[in-house]
Amino acid sequence: MGYIFNFNDAIAYEQWFNNSRNRLAFDLESRLMIDMLSPMRGEALLDIGCGTGASLRPFLEKGLNVTGLDPSPYMLDITVKNLGNRVDLYRGFAEDLPFDDNSFNYACFVTTLEFVDDPKKAIEEACRVAKDKIFIGVLNRYAIKGIQRRVKGIFTETIFNHARFFGIWELKEVIRTVLGRVPISWRTVCQLPVVSERFTHNMEQSRFVQKIPFGAFAGMVVTLVPRFRTKPLTMRYRQKHTIGTATG
Numbered sequence: 001m002g003y004i005f006n007f008n009d010a011i012a013y014e015q016w017f018n019n020s021r022n023r024l025a026f027d028l029e030s031r032l033m034i035d036m037l038s039p040m041r042g043e044a045l046l047d048i049g050c051g052t053g054a055s056l057r058p059f060l061e062k063g064l065n066v067t068g069l070d071p072s073p074y075m076l077d078i079t080v081k082n083l084g085n086r087v088d089l090y091r092g093f094a095e096d097l098p099f100d101d102n103s104f105n106y107a108c109f110v111t112t113l114e115f116v117d118d119p120k121k122a123i124e125e126a127c128r129v130a131k132d133k134i135f136i137g138v139l140n141r142y143a144i145k146g147i148q149r150r151v152k153g154i155f156t157e158t159i160f161n162h163a164r165f166f167g168i169w170e171l172k173e174v175i176r177t178v179l180g181r182v183p184i185s186w187r188t189v190c191q192l193p194v195v196s197e198r199f200t201h202n203m204e205q206s207r208f209v210q211k212i213p214f215g216a217f218a219g220m221v222v223t224l225v226p227r228f229r230t231k232p233l234t235m236r237y238r239q240k241h242t243i244g245t246a247t248g
Helices: 007-018 020-037 057-061 073-083 119-129 144-155 168-179 197-204
Strands: 044-048 065-070 088-091 104-110 130-139 184-189 217-223
Touching: 007 020, 007 073, 020 057, 020 104, 020 130, 020 184, 020 217, 044 119, 057 073, 065 073, 073 088, 104 119, 119 130, 119 168, 130 144, 130 168, 168 184, 168 217
Parallel strands: 044 065, 044 104, 065 088, 104 130
Antiparallel strands: 130 217, 184 217
């Protein structure tokens, strides 16, 4: 089941997002997510762990049919306040999605795997309900900001005390364990803890910079490859009986 955000967590997250500096960083993350997935208008997307709906908005602006799922009723209440009836919302868990196979073109996790109980099962479920790609966005374990969050958690109780941090390599290993050698691409943004408009324009948009594996936010896209189960068929053979004339 993992950690479920309570009322205070939901309010604190909404306040964090409304900070102009944090919103700038989130805009970078959203642009990375859209650029890597390259969704088309009218396609269907499921955001697993949608939180307060911030990660849903970029997809709505692209004209996608968006569905959000989160285990926290307090997070979903804020999503309704922010987005109204523009999205379909469900309360549920990443490891047990209430959707049929291949229900969506895409599924995404945006800082969700950190808080689930079983990341492998969550990824397996996302691949079951999506038919094209999944996007996984995580708080990079090896970024300066990621190290700061873990050190701060030693001395102060924060939401990140409940988080499990991933790096590029660990996340690829989890995916390979679940799916085998499927096509995977990754990039990172927010290379430094402090981001300015000029920094964003001149540096963060560079594909070369985004291939540095130490940005605070790491995005990974998995292209789903159809798998077919084969069952050996039993070969039935009926022997022909011939009657011959015995002589001698």
